[in-house]
Amino acid sequence: MxxxxxxxxxxxxxxxxxxxxxxxxxxxxxxxxxxxxxxxxxxxxxxxxxxxxxxxxxxxxxxxxxxxxxxxxxxxxxxxxxxxxxxxxxxxxxxxxxxxxxxxxxxxxxxxxxxxxxxxxxxxxxxxxxxxxxxxxxxxxxxxxxxxxxxxxxxxxxxxxEIADDVPTQANPVAAINTQKPINTQKAGSPPPIPTANTKASSVNLSKITLTKNQSSINLKKRDDFGKISVNLNWNQKPNIDKQAPKKGLLSDLFKSHSAGGIDLDVGAMIHLKTGEKTLIQALGNRFGSLSSAPYVYLRADDRTGQTSGGEWLDINGQQWAQIEEIFIFAFIYEGAPNWAQTDGVVTIHVPEQPPIETRLTEGAGNLPMCAIARLVNQNGSINVERINEYFKGHQEMDKAFNWGFSWKRGSK
CATH class of the missing domain: 2.60.60.30 (sav2460 like domains)
Structure with missing residues (x-):
């Protein structure tokens, strides 16, 4: 007591x-x-x-x-x-x-x-x-x-x-996505050690940028080296929920899983390189990616509970930003009631020497388990971060909506 x-x-x-x-x-x-x-x-x-x-x-x-x-x-x-x-x-x-x-x-x-x-x-x-x-x-x-x-x-x-106050300039909302390019879904190799960023702010920046419907994008000016960019998915797992509850296994079980086992969110990304190659990063199928080689994106260990401090992380090798055309970030409810308001989910993008950029996953269709969150687009060397926040029944429906062209099949982790 x-x-x-x-x-x-x-x-x-x-x-x-x-x-x-x-x-x-x-x-x-x-x-x-x-x-x-x-x-x-x-x-x-x-x-x-x-x-x-x-x-x-x-x-x-x-x-x-x-x-x-x-x-x-x-x-x-x-x-x-x-x-x-x-x-x-x-x-x-x-x-x-x-x-x-x-x-x-x-x-x-x-x-x-x-x-x-x-x-x-x-x-x-x-x-x-x-x-x-x-x-x-x-x-x-x-x-x-x-x-x-x-x-x-x-x-x-x-x-x-010590406090710093510099804030990047907000960009105008960006037009619809066009990703009709040749694809290559070859699985990335084993994940290498994660490099550390070679840039460090001299003082703490208290600024925070929240992307919304009215302010849907921000542009980070071109740099030779953006350092290690990290994308965090975090959500609110209530403390009275048993975090040891067993996994259900397949995405088809999503709509049946309303038990007290909690909610398991997964973050992933579809990456389009300048070479025309496209690849997928997610825990399903153990596609964790690589930082030192293509696709220059790496998914850290899967958090199945939401209790891990920091949730789930994708790392992007900002030294290789010139090799990347676009990174499309998504999340899905792998287990638990598909209710985004209940998850209180938030995705935060951390770029060295920039305020954190966040978007919240608490809007939209409450019973659709897949959320297209945001995309990072290479615009002549700059990073344009664009909020999407659209919801779908699954990977295939999201892929079709944004014309990525992958072939999908059921999987488990």
Whole structure:
């Protein structure tokens, strides 16, 4: 049974992996800050939020959405000079308009601690919610609920984070897709080690770009090397769902799977190279791709639960962007009730030295399991990111709608 804390109260934490869930009825931007004894970060890598979803050592990570986010924290692995981990949020609206914010401290699916931040009479737009802190060799949790003047930028600067404000220019919405080219569906070879990007921003960029119906594309100017581009699919798996539930096996089972086994989303991509070759990347059929050779796109390990911090990832070798004509990104509900609003899914594209670009999968036909998300198009060396967000019965129907020309058959993973 979980313990409920009031503001100012504290409780012991297990020396283990924990998750801290922050829930709101409205959009808030959550952040975690690893702090030394002077109350400041050691560097930008100690801030974890939507634009930097992992600490520099990977022992604190963020997965979440506008109104429901998780921080996954490996307490035993925290550096010895980290004294506390502060958790906060900010919004464009005062707390009184946002409504109450609930916090849960979890170990696995077990809720250990619960707190509620009451919105009544609160005018602040930023709140330091809580902290995990060391005391005599053990970890404890304190519910703080302290208001802070200003938004995410002054809050982050208060903790010593250096902030950058550059934002790319939005492009106009783009016309319909035309991909009538010769195809080659040869399976890619074994995945190589993932290279690291050779570019690094000098400070944290708090900007975030959300592609919508009204603002459906953005153009990233031509560069000789875009570094490692990463595409993340994340979704909200409710903590009371058994993440060990067995797989159903085939896509034909999608419409039958309304059990409590949860939702398994898969991300994939169709890639069109400048040579005319086309190929497919997805977990079905173990088509994981390659970064060092064509198609220069690699799918990391399949997350079958949504509980893995960070969800599913596609990596793109931005050094080879000149070899790529287009990358078409899609997702499908492999298992679970085909209801996109229930998934609370979000796809975020991370390009070095650019704000994260996101699009949400909560619109459209609730009972169609396939979503065409976005495409990255090479426009004379630039990257044009175009939102699609259209829904289909399956791979074949999506392929036909966008004229890719693959031959499809049933598969499992």
């Amino acid at each position: 979980s313990q409920t804390l009031i503001a100012g109260a504290n409780a012991p934490l297990p020396n283990d992996n924990i998750s801290i869930r922050i829930m709101s009825q409205n959009a808030i931007d959550c952040a975690a800050y690893r702090l030394t004894t002077d109350g400041r970060v050691r560097g930008d890598g100690d801030m974890i939020f939507y634009g930097q979803t992992r600490s520099d050592d990977g022992n604190v990570s963020f997965r979440g959405h506008d109104s429901d986010g998780f921080f996954d924290i490996n307490l035993p692995a925290q550096p010895v000079n980290i004294d506390k981990i502060a958790l906060a949020f900010s919004s464009d609206q005062p707390l009184a308009q946002i409504g109450d914010v609930d916090i849960q401290v979890m170990r696995g699916n077990q809720v250990l601690l619960s707190c509620q931040l009451s919105a009544t009479g609160r005018s602040e737009k930023a709140i330091i919610l809580a902290e995990c802190y060391r005391r005599q060799g053990s970890w404890k949790f304190r519910f703080i609920a302290q208001g802070f003047d200003g938004g995410l930028k002054p809050l982050s600067e208060h903790f010593g984070v």
